[in-house]
Amino acid sequence: MATGGTASARHRSPWAVTGWLLTGLAFALLVGHLLIYVHYAVGLIRFPFDYDQGEGFELVDTILFSQGEWPYRSNETYPFYASNYPPLFHVILVPFAWVFGPAYWYGRLAGFVGTLITAAAIGLIVSREERHRGVATLAGLAFLASNYVYHIGPLFRQHMTMVMFETLAVAVLAQAPSIRNTGRRRWALAGGLLLLLAAGYTKQHAVATCAAVFVFLFLRNPRRAVIWGAGFAVVAGGLFLWIDWATGGAWWTNVIAANVNDYYLAQFAGLFRQWLRLHGALILVAALFALYELYVARLSLYTIWWVMAVASTILAGKWGAGDSYFTTAIAATCALSGLAAARALRGAWALPGGARAALKAAAGVVVPLVYVWYALSVVKMPTEGRFFGWLSDALGLESTYGDRYAFYDAAGWTQGYASIGHVPTQADVDNGWRIVDLVRAADGPVMSEEAAFSLHADKDVITNPTQLKNLYENGLYDPATLVAALRAQEFAAVIFRAQFYPPPVLDAVYEAYYPAEAIPMNGFSYEIWRPGPPADQRAAFAASLAELQPGETRAMVLALPFDSALNWRQHAMTHHQWQAVRGKPQLLGEGGECMVSAYSQGQRVITIEVCPAGTETRLTLSR
């Protein structure tokens, strides 16, 4: 890598040749990572359903904004839906919603383009500060190569757009205090703080970057920091109060109070260790640069941003948080390590002459070596397909997820790490449309844990499950209305993927519905739950289970077809904590049309005979 040397002979030395070869290797590896990322992004942009949990609800927010409605509303009335994210990402996408209607591709494209802009901003920072285009390019590519950025970049989620605004804000504000022309300085500060405001109103996690910016401004000039900080607080706070007023307090409940979740130290520790292992090469360089600025030079915004961003990763231990909480720290790490690498190659450290010369001489090999080390640490790729199947075989890489996905990920897995990264297959798409067809055919609204099926079927999106769960666990949600609707079977079906609902809601589903079908998609099993018998028949069945005496027999008719009644009976017995007695069910009746099974609970044993009765089913319980 160019170290600014003078003699051509020096460029032909073994040391220099090694440096050039390593530089070429670093570029080749990081460009390879970029191509894999583009392949994944294209695959996701073409996929018409939820890929990551919750993507569809971001689309619902966008649709609501496009209709001039707030997504911050009561969760206790139909359709039991509210958003827990700030509005900007969804507002940006509103024109797409107007033109194209509800679709996933434009949100994913926006996320993907956001990561490219972030990478370009990192490159711009390095190039502007250290005037080294090679390292600037490597620094930008390093951001896109991260396993975490790869995961989250092309999703219909607002996180990477927040990181984009944060990085752009830092790029603008880092030099603002040094601008001598007062007018230009004010414009730079105003523009930078506007980008910072955009980051905060894209996702709340930008608060760490806000803190970094104002600490930096305070260190440079407390007067300016206080004046601009007061202005920023008035604008940001005014917006906050206005939205809260316009939504009748639902903004505060859904965006702030609902995000106070349980904390799992083990989740944070696991993710932090994983982050260190994957990005260690760059983190080491960034940390050394931060120490250099702290003790030798002057603290830049880049270093303060890096410290704050790394500190904010502690929030990754919250329930519902995960690897995405590290992406700001990754952007800051790439920028800071890029600055350090470029400065090392330029020999521009403020160190004693001997040390500076030695560092510069070593940098030609060490710098590309750092990027090669990093590129080899973050390997991930599909393990099937004409090219990737061949490549993964050649490299001896097998899917990290076994038969579930064809995808190798050097990150492995730890609690909170999103187990995604594979490209959906045609079978996934076909199965998604099968679920949509079921929703379309359903006689009424469907409560789905993911929004895509209802959106494609042009039906109401019912509930935002994790939001209900968060609010319920904070004592801010009374599920009585939803529970009553479920017990009254007001939904034609319920679709589960992970069952992230509050316990009373799950209990109501278990009581009034039964799992009728499971359709695999994207490595998950989507369970289609159908209404069981009406409430009076369910109550009579439960009473019989509780009251049946030895030698007694009770018969009842269920308003379900025979096959459905068999499924419901199995589920209902499990729900009432009865276990099937070993042995095959027996066929009885004329032509063997009835099915008899035995169940036990402690010492009690009950047999249930299920027989078709026209379009209904007759149940006979005996003890």
Add this chain to the structure above:
Amino acid sequence: MRRVFSEDFTVSKRQLGAALMVLGTALLLAATVLTAAQGVRLAAIIGAFAGGAGVLVGLTLLPLGDRPA
């Protein structure tokens, strides 16, 4: 105070060190109070670590004098 809020004032390494020591000590005290009131909790442990680090880093910055932070 007037000097701190003047047009050309910049925080020095020593002042940053002192500020970090004050913040770190406050965090350590808060962690101690929290532990005394509610027992050993995660927030107190994190606060104690952050406070301790702040005090240590602050101490090392004091000798660097009036150089801009």
